[in-house]
Amino acid sequence: MENILIIGGVAAGMSAASRARRVAPEARVTVLERGPAVSYGACGLPGVLAGRIQRLEDLVAHPVEFFREQRGIEVRPGHEALEIEPGRRRVRARSEAGESWLSYDRLVIATGARSRWLPAGPRLRHVYAANTWDQVAQLRAALESGEIRRVAVVGAGYIGLEMAEALAQRGGLEVHLIHANATPLRGFDGDMVAELPARIAAAGITLHAGCRVRELAGPEGGRLLGVATSSGVIPADALVNCGGLRPETALAERAGILLGRSGAIAVDERQQTSVAGIYAAGDCAETRHRVSGAPVWIPLGAAANHQGRVAGQNAAGRRAARYPGVMGTLAVPLFGLEFGRTGLGESEARAAGMDAAATTVRAATRAAYMRGAPGVPEGEITLKIVYQPSTRRLLGCQAWGPAGAVTGQLDVAVTACSAGMKLEDVEHLDLAYSPALAPLYEPLQIAAHNALQDTAAST
Amino acid sequence: MENILIIGGVAAGMSAASRARRVAPEARVTVLERGPAVSYGACGLPGVLAGRIQRLEDLVAHPVEFFREQRGIEVRPGHEALEIEPGRRRVRARSEAGESWLSYDRLVIATGARSRWLPAGPRLRHVYAANTWDQVAQLRAALESGEIRRVAVVGAGYIGLEMAEALAQRGGLEVHLIHANATPLRGFDGDMVAELPARIAAAGITLHAGCRVRELAGPEGGRLLGVATSSGVIPADALVNCGGLRPETALAERAGILLGRSGAIAVDERQQTSVAGIYAAGDCAETRHRVSGAPVWIPLGAAANHQGRVAGQNAAGRRAARYPGVMGTLAVPLFGLEFGRTGLGESEARAAGMDAAATTVRAATRAAYMRGAPGVPEGEITLKIVYQPSTRRLLGCQAWGPAGAVTGQLDVAVTACSAGMKLEDVEHLDLAYSPALAPLYEPLQIAAHNALQDTAAST
Numbered sequence: 001m002e003n004i005l006i007i008g009g010v011a012a013g014m015s016a017a018s019r020a021r022r023v024a025p026e027a028r029v030t031v032l033e034r035g036p037a038v039s040y041g042a043c044g045l046p047g048v049l050a051g052r053i054q055r056l057e058d059l060v061a062h063p064v065e066f067f068r069e070q071r072g073i074e075v076r077p078g079h080e081a082l083e084i085e086p087g088r089r090r091v092r093a094r095s096e097a098g099e100s101w102l103s104y105d106r107l108v109i110a111t112g113a114r115s116r117w118l119p120a121g122p123r124l125r126h127v128y129a130a131n132t133w134d135q136v137a138q139l140r141a142a143l144e145s146g147e148i149r150r151v152a153v154v155g156a157g158y159i160g161l162e163m164a165e166a167l168a169q170r171g172g173l174e175v176h177l178i179h180a181n182a183t184p185l186r187g188f189d190g191d192m193v194a195e196l197p198a199r200i201a202a203a204g205i206t207l208h209a210g211c212r213v214r215e216l217a218g219p220e221g222g223r224l225l226g227v228a229t230s231s232g233v234i235p236a237d238a239l240v241n242c243g244g245l246r247p248e249t250a251l252a253e254r255a256g257i258l259l260g261r262s263g264a265i266a267v268d269e270r271q272q273t274s275v276a277g278i279y280a281a282g283d284c285a286e287t288r289h290r291v292s293g294a295p296v297w298i299p300l301g302a303a304a305n306h307q308g309r310v311a312g313q314n315a316a317g318r319r320a321a322r323y324p325g326v327m328g329t330l331a332v333p334l335f336g337l338e339f340g341r342t343g344l345g346e347s348e349a350r351a352a353g354m355d356a357a358a359t360t361v362r363a364a365t366r367a368a369y370m371r372g373a374p375g376v377p378e379g380e381i382t383l384k385i386v387y388q389p390s391t392r393r394l395l396g397c398q399a400w401g402p403a404g405a406v407t408g409q410l411d412v413a414v415t416a417c418s419a420g421m422k423l424e425d426v427e428h429l430d431l432a433y434s435p436a437l438a439p440l441y442e443p444l445q446i447a448a449h450n451a452l453q454d455t456a457a458s459t
Numbered sequence: 460m461e462n463i464l465i466i467g468g469v470a471a472g473m474s475a476a477s478r479a480r481r482v483a484p485e486a487r488v489t490v491l492e493r494g495p496a497v498s499y500g501a502c503g504l505p506g507v508l509a510g511r512i513q514r515l516e517d518l519v520a521h522p523v524e525f526f527r528e529q530r531g532i533e534v535r536p537g538h539e540a541l542e543i544e545p546g547r548r549r550v551r552a553r554s555e556a557g558e559s560w561l562s563y564d565r566l567v568i569a570t571g572a573r574s575r576w577l578p579a580g581p582r583l584r585h586v587y588a589a590n591t592w593d594q595v596a597q598l599r600a601a602l603e604s605g606e607i608r609r610v611a612v613v614g615a616g617y618i619g620l621e622m623a624e625a626l627a628q629r630g631g632l633e634v635h636l637i638h639a640n641a642t643p644l645r646g647f648d649g650d651m652v653a654e655l656p657a658r659i660a661a662a663g664i665t666l667h668a669g670c671r672v673r674e675l676a677g678p679e680g681g682r683l684l685g686v687a688t689s690s691g692v693i694p695a696d697a698l699v700n701c702g703g704l705r706p707e708t709a710l711a712e713r714a715g716i717l718l719g720r721s722g723a724i725a726v727d728e729r730q731q732t733s734v735a736g737i738y739a740a741g742d743c744a745e746t747r748h749r750v751s752g753a754p755v756w757i758p759l760g761a762a763a764n765h766q767g768r769v770a771g772q773n774a775a776g777r778r779a780a781r782y783p784g785v786m787g788t789l790a791v792p793l794f795g796l797e798f799g800r801t802g803l804g805e806s807e808a809r810a811a812g813m814d815a816a817a818t819t820v821r822a823a824t825r826a827a828y829m830r831g832a833p834g835v836p837e838g839e840i841t842l843k844i845v846y847q848p849s850t851r852r853l854l855g856c857q858a859w860g861p862a863g864a865v866t867g868q869l870d871v872a873v874t875a876c877s878a879g880m881k882l883e884d885v886e887h888l889d890l891a892y893s894p895a896l897a898p899l900y901e902p903l904q905i906a907a908h909n910a911l912q913d914t915a916a917s918t
Contacts, residue, residue, distance in 0.1 A: 043894050044828050058828045290889065302892035305899055310887075319915060324887050331891035333834055340891055369503050369517045374836075374862040375792055403833040407891045408867025411901075414890055415871050419878030428769075428783050430749065431873050432790035432799055433761035435502050437866045440764055456778060 002027040004315050005091060005102055007081045007251070008110030009033030010042060011301050012282025014061075015308030016108045016315065017073045024316035029072070030102065032079040032093050037133050038064060043301050045136045046159075049143070050166035056137055081111075084255035086275050106277045106315040109252055109265065110308060113245035113283035113299045118154070118213055122220040126238040130163050131245065142238060143170065150174040152227045152236035154213055156184035158332040158339075160242035161200075165335060167240075168203045175205045176234050178227065180212050180243075187330060187341050191360070192384060192398045199335035208234065213243070245299050247284045260286035262297035269322040271311035279315050281307035288325035291343050291395055291417055292352035298328045327396075329414050331407050338403040340410040343396025343417045346386050356395060359451040360384040363443040365405040367435030375436030377402035383409060383443040389455055392422040397444065409444050416444075423448040423455070461486040463774050464550060464561055466540045466710070467569030468492030469501060470760050471741025473520075474767030475567045475774065476532045483775035488531070489561065491538040491552050496592050497523060502760050504595045505618075508602070509625035515596055540570075543714035545734050565736045565774040568711055568724065569767060572704035572742035572758045577613070577672055581679040585697040589622050590704065601697060602629065609633040611686045611695035613672055615643035617791040617798075619701035620659075624794060626699075627662045634664045635693050637686065639671050639702075646789060646800050650819070651843060651857045658794035667693065672702070704758050706743045719745035721756035728781040730770035738774050740766035747784035750802050750854055750876055751811035757787045786855075788873050790866050797862040799869040802855025802876045805845050815854060818910040819843040822902040824864040826894030834895030836861035842868060842902040848914055851881040856903065868903050875903075882907040882914070 004020045006013050009031045017031050031038065040059040047053040067073040076095070083092040090103045115129040126148065128139045142148050149172075153164045156179035164177045177200065183190045184200070184207070200207045208231055215228040216239065226235040247264035258274035260266035264286040271279045282304035289296045303326045313321040329342040349356035362382045366375060381401035387394050397413035399406045416426050426448040432438055441449075463479045465472050468490045476490050490497065499518040506512040526532040535554070542551040549562045574588040585607065587598045601607050608631075612623045615638035623636045636659065642649045643659070643666070659666045667690055674687040675698065685694040706723035717733035719725035723745040730738045741763035748755045762785045772780040788801040808815035821841045825834060840860035846853050856872035858865045875885050885907040891897055900908075 041826055041828060041894060041899075043892075044826065047829065047832070047894075052832060053828050300892070302899055303889055306887050306889075322883075324884070325889075327889040329889045329891050331893045331896050333832070333893060333895050336833060338834075338896060342889070342891070367500055367503065369500060369512050370506065373506070373511060373792070374795060375797075376863045376866065377833075404835045404863070404896065407835065407893075407896045408870055411867055411871045411888075411890045411897075412874050415874040415878070415880075415888055418884065418888055419874070419880060421874075421878060424781075425783070425877065428765050429870075429874055429877055430762055430765075430784075430786040430788045430801070431870045432788050432801070432866045433502075433759070434790045434792060434866075435500060435506075436792050437790050437797060437863065438870075440500075440761055442870075 002317065003103060003105045004029045005104035006031045006108040006110060007091065008112055008282070009038035009075060009077065010040065010112060011304040012308030012311070013108065013110035014039040015305045016110060016281055016312030017067070018071060019309045019312030020316040021071055021073055023313050023318045027316060028074070030074040031076065032081050033075065033077045034080040035133050036077050038067070038075050038077055040133060042131060045130070046162040046166035048136060049140060049163065050169040056133060081251055084251060086255055086278060106317065107279065108311045108315050109273070109278065109280040109284060110282045111248040111251060111284045114248050115241045116244040116246050118241060118243070119215055121216050122218055124216055124218040124222065124224045126224045127216065128238065128240050130159055130240050130242045139238070139240065148173065148237045150176070150236045152176045152178055152234055152239045154178045154239060154241050155243035156207065157186050157242060157244065158330060161185060161334050162332065163240050163242055164205050165203060168205050176208060176236065177205050178208045178211050178213060178229060178234065180210070182210050184209070185339060187328065188339060188398055189345060189384065192382065192400060193339070195337070195400070199337065203335055245283065247297060249284055252280065252284070260295045262286045262295055264297040270314045270320060271307055271323060272314065279311040281311035287323070290325040290327050292348070294352055296326065298326050300330060327414050327417060329410065331410060333403045336403055337400055338406040339400045340406045341398040342410055342414045344386055345396060349386055349388065349395050354388050354395065355390050356386055357389050357451070358384055358386045359447050359454060361443050361447045361450060363446055364439050365401060366437060366439055370436040373436040376438065377405040379405065381405060381409065381443045383447055385444065385447040385451060387423055387451055392424065392455060394421055394423060394426055399443070409442060412442070412444055423452045427452060461776065462562060462564045463488045464563035465490045465567040465569060466550065467571055467741070468497030468534060468536065469499065469571060470763040471767030471770070472567065472569035473498040474764045475569060475740055475771030477530060478768045478771030479775040480530055480532055482772055482777045486775060487533070489533040490535065491540050492534065492536045493539040494592050495536050497526070497534055497536055499592060501590060504589065505621040505625035507595060508599060508622065509628040515592060540710055543710060545714055545737060565776065566738065567770045567774050568737065568739040568743060569741045570707040570710060570743045573707050574700045575703040575705050577700060577702070578674055580675050581677055583675055583677040583681065583683045585683045586675065587697065587699050589618055589699050589701045598697070598699065607632065607696045609635070609695045611635045611637055611693055611698045613637045613698060613700050614702035615666065616645050616701060616703065617789060620644065620793050621791065622699050622701055623664050624662060627664050635667060635695060636664050637667045637670050637672060637688060637693065639669070641669050643668070644798060646787070647798060647857055648804060648843065651841065651859060652798070654796070654859065655793070658796065662794055704742065706756060706758070708743055711739065711743070719754045721745045721754055723756040729773045729779060730766055730782060731773065738770040740770035746782070749784040749786050751807070753811055755785065757785050759789060786873050786876060788869065790869060792862045795862055796859055797865040798859045799865045800857040801869055801873045803845055804855060808845060808847065808854050813847050813854065814849050815845055816848050816910070816913070817843055817845045818906050818913065820902050820906045820909060822905055823898050824860060825896060825898055829895040832895040835897065836864040838864065840864060840868065840902045842906055844903065844906040844910060846882055846910055851883065851911070851914060853880055853882060853885055858902070868901060871903055882911045886911060
C-alpha cells in the first residue's frame with residue numbers, strides 16, 4: 001500500500017490530498033496541518049473581520065471529519081512538521097501528544113507563505129499577520145474586546161487594502177494604511193489605480209503612501225503603542241502586517257531541497273522538487289510564467305489549488321499531470337470597484353527581453369439603453385492591454401470597473417494570452433453580445449483594434 | 460475621389476460606413492436605408508415593447524445628423540435600393556422624391572434579414588414582424604391604443620422568447636407563444652432549457668409547443684381574429700412573427716451575385732462577393748464557422764458589426780482586413796436567467812464529420828461564504844461542453860444560470876474554441892479568482908477536468 005504524506009492542509013495541500021485519493025483509491029493519504037483548521041478559504045478572512053461573514057468556520061469547505069470519513073484522508077490538524085529526512089523517507093512532526101516520525105513513499109510540501117516580518121524590536125501584543133486562521137481569530141477577539149480603537153495596516157497590496165476596507169466597515173475604528181510605495185496595489189500601473197486614493201479616503205481610511213515602517217513602539221512584552229515610520233509616529237493599538245509574503249521554505253531547505261531563483265522551492269512541470277518523490281505546490285513553490293517562460297513566485301489561491309491537484313496526481317503515481325504555469329492573474333473587489341490584472345506589464349515584458357507597448361480604453365459594460373435591467377453591473381471599465389509590437393502578441397491586461405463587471409473581460413485576456421493570440425485574433429473574437437449582458441464591442445476588443453491601428457500607423 | 464456606396468444602415472451597414480470613412484478620409488461614403496432610422500440597437504426592441512425603454516429613439520446610437528456632420532457620411536433614410544447594375548457600377552433607389560441612379564466604385568450590401576413569412580391567407584391588420592423599427596413602432600402604437608388584449612407570438616427562438624417576456628411584462632395582455640419544436644430556444648440542447656417551460660408559465664405566458672401555424676383567421680383586409688394551428692385555434696387580436704429569419708438576398712440575386720450553400724450571399728474572408736468590388740456583410744451574408752470550417756448562415760448582431768467593419772475597410776481599399784468567421788455565440792437574458800451558447804453542439808459536430816462527446820456540470824458562480832457582497836450574481840451555473848475525444852479539442856459550450864453570471868464563462872469558451880484549445884489547456888487556465896467574483900474552479904474548468912477523466916477512463 002502506497003503511503004502519500006502531505007505537509008500543509010489549506011489550498012494546495014488539500015487539493016493534493018483529494019486528487020491523490022481520487023486517482024489512487026487504495027493509497028494511504030495523510031495531511032499534517034500546523035493550524036487548527038484545514039481546507040478553509042483564506043481569501044475570505046477579510047470578510048470575517050468586516051463582520052460580513054459571521055464565523056470563521058463559514059470559510060471551511062469541508063471539516064476534518066468529512067475528509068476522514070467521506071474521503072478516507074487522514075487529516076491531522078495541530079501537527080507541525082519539523083524535519084524531512086529524504087534518505088529515510090520520513091518526516092518528524094510535533095503535536096500536543098509529542099513528537100513522532102511519519103514515513104512516506106511520496107511527499108507533497110504545501111507549507112504556504114508567511115508574512116515578511118517587520119523590523120526587529122520589542123515583542124508586543126496586538127501585532128498580527130493577516131493570512132492565517134489563527135492570527136485573524138486573535139485579531140477579531142481583540143477587536144471584539146473593545147480595547148482596539150486605532151489599527152495600522154502595513155502594506156497596501158491587495159490583502160492590505162482588503163483588510164483596511166474590512167476594518168473600516170466594522171465601524172468605530174481609526175484605520176491607517178501604511179504603504180512603502182507611492183501608489184497602492186502592486187502589479188497595477190499607476191494610471192490604473194489613480195481612482196483608489198480617493199476611494200480609500202472616502203471609506204474613512206488614512207493612507208500613508210511612500211511611508212516605511214522603522215520601528216514598533218511599546219514596552220517589551222506590553223501593548224503596541226504606535227508605529228514609528230519614515231513620515232513620523234502613527235499612534236496605533238494594533239497592527240496588521242500585510243507587508244508582503246515570502247515562501248515558507250525553511251523545512252525544504254533544511255532537507256537539501258533546492259530553491260529557485262525566486263527564492264521559492266524549485267519544481268518541474270510535474271511539481272516535483274530537486275528530490276525525486278518529493279513534490280511542492282502552492283505558495284511555497286516557484287512556478288513558470290506562462291507568457292515570459294521565466295521562473296516566478298506569485299502566491300495566489302487559485303494557482304495553489306491547481307498546482308496541488310497536479311502534485312497530488314503525480315504523487316499518486318498513476319498518469320502524469322503537468323502544470324502549465326501562471327499568468328499572475330489577480331482579481332480583487334475593493335471599495336465597490338473591481339481591479340484585475342493578468343500576464344505581463346510593460347516593464348515586466350521589457351525585463352523579459354520583449355518589446356512592449358500598451359493601449360488603454362474606457363468603455364461601457366453594456367448598452368446604455370438597458371439601464372436597470374438585470375445583467376452585468378452598469379458603468380464603465382477602464383482596460384489596458386500590453387502587447388508585443390513586433391509579433392502583435394497579447395502579453396497582458398489590467399482593468400478596473402464596477403464590482404462584478406471586470407472578471408469576464410480579464411478571463412478572456414487570460415485565455416487569449418495563454419493561447420498566444422495576436423491582436424487581430426482578439427479583435428474579431430465572436431464574444432457573447434446582448435445589450436444587458438455585454439457591450440457590442442468588448443473593451444478588450446476595442447483595445448486590440450486601437451493597438452492594431454497604432455501598430456499599422458507606426459510601420 | 461473614391462465613391463463607396465452602402466445598402467443598409469443598421470448594424471453591418473453603419474459599421475462598414477464608419478470604417479470606410481476612417482481608413483479613407485477623402486472618399487465619398489453614402490448609405491441607403493429603407494427605414495426611417497439608422498444605427499439603432501435592434502436587440503433592444505423587446506425592451507421598448509416591455510416599456511422598460513421609453514422611446515424607440517433611445518435605441519439610436521447616433522442620429523442621421525451625427526453621421527452627416529461629425530463623420531462626413533451621407534446617410535439617406537427612406538431610400539430603398541431596387542436594383543444593382545454591376546456592369547455600370549450603379550444602384551437604382553427609390554425615395555419619396557422619386558427614383559434615381561447612384562454610381563459607386565465599391566459597393567457594400569448590408570440588407571439584413573427578414574421574417575420567414577407565415578402561410579398565405581387573407582391580408583389582416585395587427586400582424587407584425589419583430590425585427591424592425593417600423594414594425595415594432597406600429598405594434599407598440601396598437602398596444603397603446605388598447606384594442607389588443609390577446610397576442611400570439613410565433614416562434615420560441617431567442618427573439619420570440621424575449622418578445623413574449625416583454626409583452627407579458629407590459630401587463631394586461633394574454634400572451635400565447637406558439638412553437639413548432641418540442642423545446643424552446645433552438646441552438647440549445649433539451650436538457651439545457653428544461654427550466655424554461657416553468658419560467659414561461661410563471662411569467663403568465665401560455666406556451667404551445669410542438670404546434671404549427673396553419674392559417675391566420677380573419678376577414679380579408681380586416682382584423683386578425685385568431686391563429687389556426689395544428690393544436691386548434693388560438694384566439695388572438697395581434698400576432699408577432701418571430702418564426703425564424705431568412706437572409707434578404709433578392710437584390711443581390713437579381714444582380715447575378717452568387718449565394719452560398721446556406722442560401723445567404725457567398726463571401727470570402729474579406730467579405731467580398733462573387734463580383735469584384737461588391738462586398739456583403741451582416742445578416743444577408745454567409746460566413747464560415749470557426750470550429751467546423753463549414754459555410755453557415757447565423758444572423759446575430761455582434762458578428763454583423765464585425766463583418767461590416769471588415770467589409771468597410773476592404774471597400775475603402777487600403778489595408779486588407781479579414782474576418783475569421785463566427786462561433787454562433789449567443790447570450791440572452793430570459794425570465795431572470797441567462798442562456799448562452801457558442802461553437803458546435805454534439806449533433807452539429809457529428810454532422811461536420813467529427814467525433815463528439817459532452818460533459819455537463821452544475822457549479823456555484825462564487826464562494827458561498829460571500830453571500831450578499833457585491834460581485835457576480837449569486838447562484839449556480841449549469842454548463843455543458845462539447846469536445847472531440849480523439850483530439851481532446853473543445854468544440855462548443857452551452858450554459859445557463861443567473862442573469863449576468865454566464866457571459867464571462869461563455870466568452871472564455873469562445874476564446875478557447877477559437878484558439879483550438881484542448882481540454883487540458885482549459886483545465887489549468889489561470890483564470891481570475893476572488894470569492895465574491897468567481898468560483899475557485901470555474902464551471903468550464905470543472906467540465907474540462909471531468910471530460911479528461913472520462914476520456915482517460917475510456918482508453
